[in-house]
Amino acid sequence: MLSLIDAGFTEAPTLAPLSDHLEPGELTAIVGPNGAGKSTLLSLLSGYRAPGRGSVCLDSKPLSSWAAVELARRRAVVAQKLTLGFDWPVRELVALGSEASPEEVEEVLAMLDLEVLAGRGAQNLSGGEAQRVMIARALCQLRLGRTAGVSANSVLLLDEPTSALDIGQQQRLMRLLRQLAERQRLAIACVLHDLNLAARYAHRVWLLERGRRIAAGPPIEVLDGRILARVFKAKLVTSRQADGSPLVVLAP
Numbered sequence: 001m002l003s004l005i006d007a008g009f010t011e012a013p014t015l016a017p018l019s020d021h022l023e024p025g026e027l028t029a030i031v032g033p034n035g036a037g038k039s040t041l042l043s044l045l046s047g048y049r050a051p052g053r054g055s056v057c058l059d060s061k062p063l064s065s066w067a068a069v070e071l072a073r074r075r076a077v078v079a080q081k082l083t084l085g086f087d088w089p090v091r092e093l094v095a096l097g098s099e100a101s102p103e104e105v106e107e108v109l110a111m112l113d114l115e116v117l118a119g120r121g122a123q124n125l126s127g128g129e130a131q132r133v134m135i136a137r138a139l140c141q142l143r144l145g146r147t148a149g150v151s152a153n154s155v156l157l158l159d160e161p162t163s164a165l166d167i168g169q170q171q172r173l174m175r176l177l178r179q180l181a182e183r184q185r186l187a188i189a190c191v192l193h194d195l196n197l198a199a200r201y202a203h204r205v206w207l208l209e210r211g212r213r214i215a216a217g218p219p220i221e222v223l224d225g226r227i228l229a230r231v232f233k234a235k236l237v238t239s240r241q242a243d244g245s246p247l248v249v250l251a252p
C-alpha cells in the first residue's frame with residue numbers, strides 16, 4: 001500500500017501536508033484547476049521529489065529506502081510526454097528494461113491497441129499513439145500482461161493519460177485501468193482534467209485547489225456542482241447519469 005503520512009512540500013512548488021493512502025483495488029482520480037498541484041502531488045507519490053515534511057511509504061517503508069530495481073517492480077509512473085533519444089521500434093520500447101516475457105509484451109500491446117504499430121519506430125507516432133506506448137511501457141514494467149499475475153499490490157501513477165486520446169481510446173483506457181485495479185489489486189492514481197471520466201471510472205476522487213487537497217471521497221460526494229463551479233471559476237450544469245454517477249457540463 002502506498003501511504004502519505006503528513007507528507008508535503010515546504011518549498012515551491014509547495015503542497016500542504018496530507019495523510020492518506022492509495023487503496024489496492026481502487027482507481028483514484030486527482031482533479032483540480034491548472035496549477036492546483038496535481039503533477040506536484042504525483043511527484044510526491046512517485047518518489048520523484050522527496051517530501052519536505054512527513055513521509056511517503058510503500059508497504060510501510062519510505063520510498064527513498066527502496067532499492068531502485070525493487071521499486072521499479074512495484075511502482076510505475078506514466079509521464080505526460082514521451083521523450084526519446086533514439087528511434088526505438090514500439091515493441092522494443094515497450095519491453096525496454098522490463099522483466100516481461102515476449103508473450104506478456106504482446107498481451108500488453110493488444111491491451112492498448114498497439115499491435116499494428118509494434119514494428120514502427122516510436123519517434124514519429126501521433127500524440128495519442130505515443131501516449132498509449134507510454135502506458136504500455138508502464139504495464140510491462142509491472143508485468144500486467146494477462147498471463148503474468150505477479151503484480152499484486154503494485155502502484156500505477158499516471159499524469160493526464162487521456163489528454164491526447166480520442167473519445168473511444170479514452171473509454172477503452174479508463175475501462176482497462178479500472179479493470180486492472182479491481183482484478184489485479186492494483187492501486188492507481190490518475191491525474192485527469194475530464195471530470196466526467198473521473199465521475200464514471202474512478203472509485204475515489206481527490207480534488208486539489210491552490211496546493212491543497214480540499215476534498216476526497218467517492219465521485220458522487222466530491223464532484224458537487226457548487227464546489228466545482230467555485231474551484232474552477234466556471235458556470236456548470238451538473239446532473240446524474242443513469243448509473244448515478246455525476247455528469248458535469250458547461251452552462252451556456
Ligand SMILES: Nc1ncnc2c1ncn2[C@@H]1O[C@H](COP(=O)(O)OP(=O)(O)OP(=O)(O)O)[C@@H](O)[C@H]1O
Pocket residue numbers: 012013014032033034035036037038039040041
Ligand atoms: N519547479 C517549480 N518551481 C516553482 N514553482 C513551480 C515549479 N513547478 C511547478 N510550479 C508551480 O506549482 C504550481 C503547481 O504546479 P503543477 O504542475 O503541480 O500543477 P497542475 O495542477 O499539475 O497543473 P496543470 O493542470 O496546469 O497541469 C503551479 O503554480 C506551478 O507554476
